[in-house]
Amino acid sequence: MRHINVAVLGACGWMGRVHSNAYAAMARQFPEIQAKVHVRWLIDDNFAGATRAADGFPGSKASRDWADAASDPEVDLIDICLPDKLHYEVAKAALQAGKHVYCEKPLTDTTEQATELVALAQAKGLITRVGHGFPINPVHQLAREIIQSGKIGDVTLFRGAQHVDSHGSPDAPFIWRLDGDLARTGIVGDTGSHVFSFIDYLVGEVEEITAHCPVVFKERPEVEGAAYGSFSGGRNTGRRKAVTNPDLGMVLCRFKSGGVGTIDFSRIATGRRFMQRYEIYGTKGAITYDYDEITRLNVFYLNDANGEQGFRAIDVGPEIKDYRSFLPLANFGLGYNEVKALEASQVIQSIIDNLPAWPTFADAKRIVALVDACMASHASRQWEKVRS
Numbered sequence: 107m108r109h110i111n112v113a114v115l116g117a118c119g120w121m122g123r124v125h126s127n128a129y130a131a132m133a134r135q136f137p138e139i140q141a142k143v144h145v146r147w148l149i150d151d152n153f154a155g156a157t158r159a160a161d162g163f164p165g166s167k168a169s170r171d172w173a174d175a176a177s178d179p180e181v182d183l184i185d186i187c188l189p190d191k192l193h194y195e196v197a198k199a200a201l202q203a204g205k206h207v208y209c210e211k212p213l214t215d216t217t218e219q220a221t222e223l224v225a226l227a228q229a230k231g232l233i234t235r236v237g238h239g240f241p242i243n244p245v246h247q248l249a250r251e252i253i254q255s256g257k258i259g260d261v262t263l264f265r266g267a268q269h270v271d272s273h274g275s276p277d278a279p280f281i282w283r284l285d286g287d288l289a290r291t292g293i294v295g296d297t298g299s300h301v302f303s304f305i306d307y308l309v310g311e312v313e314e315i316t317a318h319c320p321v322v323f324k325e326r327p328e329v330e331g332a333a334y335g336s337f338s339g340g341r342n343t344g345r346r347k348a349v350t351n352p353d354l355g356m357v358l359c360r361f362k363s364g365g366v367g368t369i370d371f372s373r374i375a376t377g378r379r380f381m382q383r384y385e386i387y388g389t390k391g392a393i394t395y396d397y398d399e400i401t402r403l404n405v406f407y408l409n410d411a412n413g414e415q416g417f418r419a420i421d422v423g424p425e426i427k428d429y430r431s432f433l434p435l436a437n438f439g440l441g442y443n444e445v446k447a448l449e450a451s452q453v454i455q456s457i458i459d460n461l462p463a464w465p466t467f468a469d470a471k472r473i474v475a476l477v478d479a480c481m482a483s484h485a486s487r488q489w490e491k492v493r494s
């Protein structure tokens with residue numbers, strides 16, 4: 107039985123807590139995994155919170171300095187749940203120290219940074235993984251199998267969207283996600299990258315992009331203690347701060363395979379608490395997905411008998427192992443936290459087997475390149491080639 111020691115960075119935030127919970131549940135939820143996972147460090151600027159979180163992991167330590175994880179020879183895996191800007195610097199230090207790295211999305215601020223990390227990980231022979239967790243939901247394994255089997259033919263059109271309403275109100279407060287220094291690409295790297303992760307997983311590489319990614323609300327109230335989703339109805343304190351990254355993105359793309367895509371995403375879709383959808387049309391059929399029916403795929407085949415054609419709803423269930431890890435019956439629905447636990451379990455399995463699994467840093471670099479191309483196209487008002 108392997109022992110794998112993990113350091114969770116940004117342990118008190120949303121993702122830090124989601125990842126920590128995944129490790130805590132691993133032995134119960136994934137008994138087949140031949141490793142004992144120990145959370146050794148809980149690291150956060152919020153030292154009191156990290157200390158409290160460490161109470162949940164016997165033998166763990168709290169710190170406010172992420173360098174403690176990189177310099178600890180006992181740490182095997184560094185799990186980065188910090189704001190976007192820190193991903194590159196921390197992942198680089200972790201890889202240089204010989205640690206496997208699991209990093210939240212977007213991997214980096216720029217394609218150049220991602221390229222550097224990919225080369226470093228390859229040179230060191232380390233496992234890397236990025237938290238583009240949505241496609242890990244087993245329902246998308248089925249979508250991928252159907253597409254790769256050729257049953258819907260060649261993909262001609264992809265339509266994808268992801269919207270939240272955290273900042274629909276002009277008076278929803280400023281948070282770090284709206285700061286172009288801490289999150290260079292704003293909503294493009296935030297929710298746009300999730301739609302791009304579906305493109306990478308299901309459709310394939312993108313040749314070129316044109317995008318409009320404006321800052322819709324130029325400033326926001328500063329609200330003490332504001333966090334993602336808090337005070338989304340707005341709170342005007344009289345103090346305002348400039349928003350310095352995009353609020354929304356409208357994107358057209360052309361795939362290397364010849365099809366086209368249309369993608370939109372935002373944080374200002376008032377009333378859309380969380381919306382994520384895709385529609386994939388092919389020469390022989392189509393697939394559609396809506397997060398509101400989280401384990402259901404709608405599939406249409408042109409070769410169904412004339413008069414009997416129509417979308418059929420497939421509820422994935424325990425015939426897929428990753429679903430069976432949680433539930434014995436179909437259509438009970440997997441939650442966000444369960445899918446992230448699955449993702450964390452795959453990271454541990456990758457370390458045991460020394461076998462990378464999608465999305466590695468090399469895969470996530472393609473997603474960063476799409477984000478980069480959107481930012482470049484918005485600035486140039488032109489179609490931009492996606493760098494590979």
Ligand SMILES: NC(=O)c1ccc[n+]([C@@H]2O[C@H](COP(=O)([O-])OP(=O)(O)OC[C@H]3O[C@@H](n4cnc5c(N)ncnc54)[C@H](O)[C@@H]3O)[C@@H](O)[C@H]2O)c1
Nearest residue numbers: 116118119120121150151152187188189190210211212237
């Ligand atoms: N995969 C997903 O579905 C998903 C969902 C949400 C967030 N994310 C990504 O996860 C990352 C974190 O987002 P979040 O929503 O958890 O943010 P958050 O603000 O909830 O948490 C970030 C944590 O990092 C800590 N922190 C900030 N700077 C630090 C530093 N220098 N040293 C130590 N600790 C520091 C903060 O105190 C906070 O607790 C982001 O990159 C985001 O894009 C991914």
